[in-house]
Amino acid sequence: MKKDNSMKITLLIPTLNEIEGMKQIMPKIKKEWVDQILIVDGDSTDGTADYAKGCGYEVIVQKQKGIRHAYIEAMEHVRGDIVITFSPDGNSIPELIPPLVDKMKEGFDMVIVSRYAKGAKSEDDDPVTSFGNWLFTSLINLLHGSRYTDAMVIYRAWKREVFNELDLDKEESYIFEERLFRTKIGVEPLLSVRAAKRGLRCADMPGDEPARIGGERKLKIVQWGLAYMFEVIREVFVWR
Numbered sequence: 001m002k003k004d005n006s007m008k009i010t011l012l013i014p015t016l017n018e019i020e021g022m023k024q025i026m027p028k029i030k031k032e033w034v035d036q037i038l039i040v041d042g043d044s045t046d047g048t049a050d051y052a053k054g055c056g057y058e059v060i061v062q063k064q065k066g067i068r069h070a071y072i073e074a075m076e077h078v079r080g081d082i083v084i085t086f087s088p089d090g091n092s093i094p095e096l097i098p099p100l101v102d103k104m105k106e107g108f109d110m111v112i113v114s115r116y117a118k119g120a121k122s123e124d125d126d127p128v129t130s131f132g133n134w135l136f137t138s139l140i141n142l143l144h145g146s147r148y149t150d151a152m153v154i155y156r157a158w159k160r161e162v163f164n165e166l167d168l169d170k171e172e173s174y175i176f177e178e179r180l181f182r183t184k185i186g187v188e189p190l191l192s193v194r195a196a197k198r199g200l201r202c203a204d205m206p207g208d209e210p211a212r213i214g215g216e217r218k219l220k221i222v223q224w225g226l227a228y229m230f231e232v233i234r235e236v237f238v239w240r
Contacts, residue, residue, distance in 0.1 A: 009034040009101055010080030010160075013088050014070040015052070016042035020214025021089040022051055028094040033101070036079050040070040066184030072169055075160075084157045090213035091124055092155040100157050100205065109200035110158040110191070113207035114150035120206035132225060136189060136232065143236050146196035149204045152188055152228075158195075166194040177230045183223035185231075193235045 011034045015022065031037065039059045041049040052059045060077055062069055071085070082104055086092045096113055103111045115122040116133070125133070137151040167173050168187050178184055195202055 007082060007105065008036070008080040009082050009084065010036040010038055010078045011084050011086055011097070012038050012040065012071070012074055012078065013086050014040045014042065014067055014074075015044060015048045015088060017044045017046045017048060018088050018214075019044070019046045019048045019051055021212065022048055024213055025088050025090060025092075025094060026052075026055060026057075029097065033097050034080070034084070038074060038077055040074045042067075042070060067186040068174060068184065071163070071187050075163060075169060078160060081160055082157055083160055083163070085154050087154050090211060091209050093207060093210065096155075096205075096207045103203060103205050104157045106203075107201065108203050109162055110156060110195050110202045112148065112150055112153060112192075112202070112204045113155040114148075114204040115153060115207065115209040116149045117204045117206035120208050122209040123211045124209050128221060132221070136228060139229075139232055140189070140193055140196065143232065144193050144196040146192065146202070148192060148196075148202070151192035153209070154186070154188060155207065155209075156188070158191070162191075162195065162200065166191065166198065168194070177227040177234075180230065181223045181227045183220055183227055185224055185227050189228045190231055190235070193232060197235065 029037070037057050039052040039057050040062060041052070041059060042062050042065060049059055049061060060074065062073055084097065084100060100111060100113060114120060133150065133152050137148050140146055140151045141148060163169055168191060173190060174185060
């Protein structure tokens with residue numbers, strides 16, 4: 001793929017103890033695919049950050065815990081017009097980066113690499129997570145007028161300015177439900193909801209989700225599920 005130099009791309013990779021996945025996945029990412037590879041580490045104890053630095057990647061270490069803080073703290077370091085969020089634990093396929101960039105160049109504000117689009121599959125799902133992803137995606141589509149096939153996945157690309165325009169950089173967008181359910185949540189469900197409410201041009205593209213490589217699964221099914229359900233319903237009544 002020949003890169004359009006007028007459109008700068010940042011590959012944003014949040015990490016927390018992902019050394020096994022990083023060693024297998026990162027060599028598959030060609031640096032010419034993007035303009036910036038930015039690693040945001042949540043204070044790993046397994047050498048993830050040191051490995052990334054040793055490979056020459058740009059690395060920042062989070063000041064606050066939680067996946068959403070990885071994104072918020074990364075924004076001041078992002079140099080791209082488009083941000084691709086990518087999981088280095090094996091769930092995200094590196095070879096889909098060039099077609100994802102190409103899809104964004106068609107004029108979309110956000111493109112999601114969907115595990116549930118026609119022709120794609122998830123090898124990391126279990127019955128509980130599969131049902132949860134279906135439930136939340138269906139509810140978001142019903143309540144907010146979207147047509148997503150996968151509203152929850154991390155692997156997606158979006159225009160840099162969208163993050164601030166949708167108030168995803170603001171503490172008040174998350175703090176009530178985090179305190180209520182005593183957890184720290186991600187940005188993807190709220191990003192999907194508010195992109196739909198704002199009428200942004202969004203698309204899905206099929207992409208398999210392989211099983212994760214090493215590390216520990218960080219999903220907190222009950223707490224995150226309750227917090228995200230609160231968000232999805234709350235957004236019917238607030239934030240215009």
